[in-house]
Amino acid sequence: MVKITALMVLKCRPEGSDPVILVNASDLSNFGFFQRPSVKEFIVFVGRTVAKRIPPGQRQSVQHEEYKVHSYNRDGLCALGFMDDHYPVRSAFSLLNQVLDEYQKNFGDSWKTVQDDNAQQWPYLSEALTKFQDPAEADKLLKIQRELDETKIILHKTIDSVLERGVKLDSLVEKSSDLSAASQMFYKQAKKTNQCCTIL
């Protein structure tokens, strides 16, 4: 299953200095209890490294073991996502976009002055982490495509049943025409018995 392991927002200064982590949210349920701190350290370290290397205004994806780190740098504000290989790249970047927009809405420009790591708390990020485990949530296009496919399947079934209905209607037409012929014979018989012989 596709999974997001961590989401981070960093402030990337121009080359030469380490980026400052602004917000960090991670879902480490896959790892054992004793591995979690080391994994957290590792995430922080990799995040800082990747963010340092990314030129402003661009998107990148880095592959590390079985994870992909997607990073998006916009005017010095970086969003990073640690996802597994199956998470579609497009949804990852649209998710990062959304995160950055939300962050700027919430915090305005105050991040520019922050110097220390993890100085801010942001519950939205952890909510986003759980919500966007399903890539369709993040990427509207995926959602639309999925719904359209379902609709197409339903329509195919509808057309099949309508064709069946057509077959049944055909049989009904046959039966009703037979019925009409039989009733006509009945009528003629009745008229014949009426006219032909007088009472025996």
Place this chain on the structure above:
Amino acid sequence: MPVKSGNSSIRDRTHEFAGITERVKKSFSSQNGPSSSGSKPEEPPRSAVAMQSEFNRRASKIGFGIHQTSQKLAKLAKLAKRTSVFDDPTMEIQELTAVIKQDITALNSAVVDLQFLSNSRNESGPVSSDNTSHSTTVVDDLKNRLMSTTKEFKDVLTLRTENLKVHENRRQMFSSSVSKNPTNPFIRQRPLAGKSAASTSAAPPLPWANEGQSSSQMFPRNQAEGESQPLLQQQQNQQQQEMVPLQDSYMQSRAEALQNVESTIQELGNIFNQLATIVSEHGEIAIRIDENMEDTLANVEGAQGALLKYLNSISSNRWLMIKIFFVLIFFLTIFLFFVA
């Protein structure tokens, strides 16, 4: 010989038509065979020449062939609609397509022959206007049916190609993200002169000298959107870290997805149209069923009236019979009295 042998998909209203003609004959007592509805086959005139029956036989064969072809076409349409990415009856579809094409060409030539025959017959021998109109009408009808069958065939073929295209796209979408990774390391090592052709994604000029990929043709376009394409990165000296060059740019994948969505919506619209057509046909069928039932109702009511009259006459006559009997017995007793 009317063209109706084996055509179960065609409504056979010959007997209705025959009833109408009888009625008209009775009311007007004029010549029979009004050619009012040209699409219904008429009774051949009693003075049928041998060629007339030959013509009719041929026409009926052609009609039967058209009907068979349209049945096969329906099967092909079902197969084409039902193809999925994994369960593709390509061989059957292709066989069926070839067979249908052959049938259609054969029927085409047969119809042309038939027309030629009717024309030649019209020039020689006694010409009656009913004959000529009948033959031309039949030939036109066959031609129209053949044309509609060919059109349906074309529709089915387009549907099948569209399906194939959609499957190819889907397959590419899924396989591209899997197959890109193994090829990437190789591409990274090579001098990237060849990359500029493959990569329609633009990249601003890099400070890294490793890549020569600085084609920025699309850079203005991307700047306009405010985004830019992902790049290749330098290989780092960290253990087990490998940069994945994003061959397909973000924008490209978005555009692809949008196109997919658009084509899906178009297909949906098509399906809805077909649904509407089918349902309107059903409406017409339902109206005919209704007419039949009304006829039945009228017949049964008439029959009931007739039977009631019969019953009345029977019962009243019985009364009369009894009276006559009594009168007879009365006379007999008087007669006996006189004699004895």
